Amino acid sequence: MSYHKELAAAKKAASLAARLCQNVQKALLQSDVQSKTDKTPVTVADYGSQALISFVLQQELRAEFSLVAEEDSKDLRKDGAQEIVERITKLVNYSLTTDGSYNVTLSTEDVLKAIDSGRSEGGSQGQHWVLDPIDGTKGFLRGDQYAIALALLDGGKVVLGVLACPNLPLTSLEDAGQHSPNNEVGCLFFAEVGGGTYMQPLDGSSAVKVQVSAVENPEEASFFESYEAAHSMHDLTSLIAQKLGVKAPPVRIDSQAKYGALSRGDGAIYLRFPHKGYREKIWDHAAGCIVVTEAGGVVTDAAGQPLDFSKGKHLDVDTGIIVTNQKLMPLLLNAVKESLKEKAPSS
Numbered sequence: 001m002s003y004h005k006e007l008a009a010a011k012k013a014a015s016l017a018a019r020l021c022q023n024v025q026k027a028l029l030q031s032d033v034q035s036k037t038d039k040t041p042v043t044v045a046d047y048g049s050q051a052l053i054s055f056v057l058q059q060e061l062r063a064e065f066s067l068v069a070e071e072d073s074k075d076l077r078k079d080g081a082q083e084i085v086e087r088i089t090k091l092v093n094y095s096l097t098t099d100g101s102y103n104v105t106l107s108t109e110d111v112l113k114a115i116d117s118g119r120s121e122g123g124s125q126g127q128h129w130v131l132d133p134i135d136g137t138k139g140f141l142r143g144d145q146y147a148i149a150l151a152l153l154d155g156g157k158v159v160l161g162v163l164a165c166p167n168l169p170l171t172s173l174e175d176a177g178q179h180s181p182n183n184e185v186g187c188l189f190f191a192e193v194g195g196g197t198y199m200q201p202l203d204g205s206s207a208v209k210v211q212v213s214a215v216e217n218p219e220e221a222s223f224f225e226s227y228e229a230a231h232s233m234h235d236l237t238s239l240i241a242q243k244l245g246v247k248a249p250p251v252r253i254d255s256q257a258k259y260g261a262l263s264r265g266d267g268a269i270y271l272r273f274p275h276k277g278y279r280e281k282i283w284d285h286a287a288g289c290i291v292v293t294e295a296g297g298v299v300t301d302a303a304g305q306p307l308d309f310s311k312g313k314h315l316d317v318d319t320g321i322i323v324t325n326q327k328l329m330p331l332l333l334n335a336v337k338e339s340l341k342e343k344a345p346s347s
């Protein structure tokens, strides 16, 4: 089965959302930051991106569809949120008008409804879209890396994924670093099951096929991890890297942009070990996972098991998530096992 139509719709939706996010990031005001009950910063761009993607998928696919997405309109329907809803609606309408494909103006209620169409629970039956409208909100607020991550599940498996990374340099991070002022930024990664992974500039010029790093010697490998120490245990990942023999210091960047960078070989390893009690969500890994696997990489939990996207919103992973190429995976799994044993509290 091919998913060409769905992939084209996903690329269009994510590219439009990326432009919306770029506009907001440029004009980021302190008043755009709200606090959700879980204290994650959420901005008008998170909501705007989700509304826009939901609307574009509906227009392009013209069929009932199920969407599992991070945000919902609960906080936006509270007293005092009217102003922010109007700002989001303006942003969405501005993006639609600038693009010109759809001759519509959405009302605030249309926007709230579009956000809430992301309330599906997912699962192992049928097709479900999976969306993180801004992954790496903290990076977004800092002006660093973030991603718009959209994937499609069919029968519980990821069959396509699109990752828009508006601040990622078009050339390797190894050459450019994250903040080179002369560097062009804005990458769109996309993958369809069995079709490989491609990257193109977000401005729409032509796509190139990408491959993960072929490095076999861990001493030559570099690794990615979260910028935020609150999201991944930097002491544990440093022990793993040391046991593996990695020489280079960690490259710390926000969001699933790490999966994108890894898929084109910027680094060879991604280690993610959240603190105890954190449950991973499918929208934080679905698109990144297929982007890396279709580029020849492997994504597993710390026990070497593939990620199971069929269980609803959450991913029940053993301890953490590790990503690398096929050659390095057995060595990495050993280093992870040894490090976890060493770090385990003795009873």
Ligand SMILES: Nc1ncnc2c1ncn2[C@@H]1O[C@H](COP(=O)(O)O)[C@@H](O)[C@H]1OP(=O)(O)O
Residues within 6 Å of the ligand: 040, 070, 132, 134, 135, 136, 137, 138, 225, 226, 227, 228, 230, 231, 232, 253, 254, 255, 256, 274, 275, 278, 284
């Ligand atoms: N306490 C936490 N531990 C791990 N990940 C978290 C935590 N809180 C939020 N996240 C999510 O982890 C991802 C960020 O990871 P990274 O450190 O790789 O950038 C984001 O998806 C972020 O959600 P969000 O989408 O709201 O930004």
Ligand SMILES: [Mg+2]
Residues within 6 Å of the ligand: 040, 041, 042, 070, 137
């Ligand atoms: Mg969030």
Ligand SMILES: [Mg+2]
Residues within 6 Å of the ligand: 132, 134, 135, 136, 283, 284
């Ligand atoms: Mg996220």
Ligand SMILES: [Mg+2]
Residues within 6 Å of the ligand: 046, 070, 132, 133, 134, 135, 136, 137
């Ligand atoms: Mg998010």
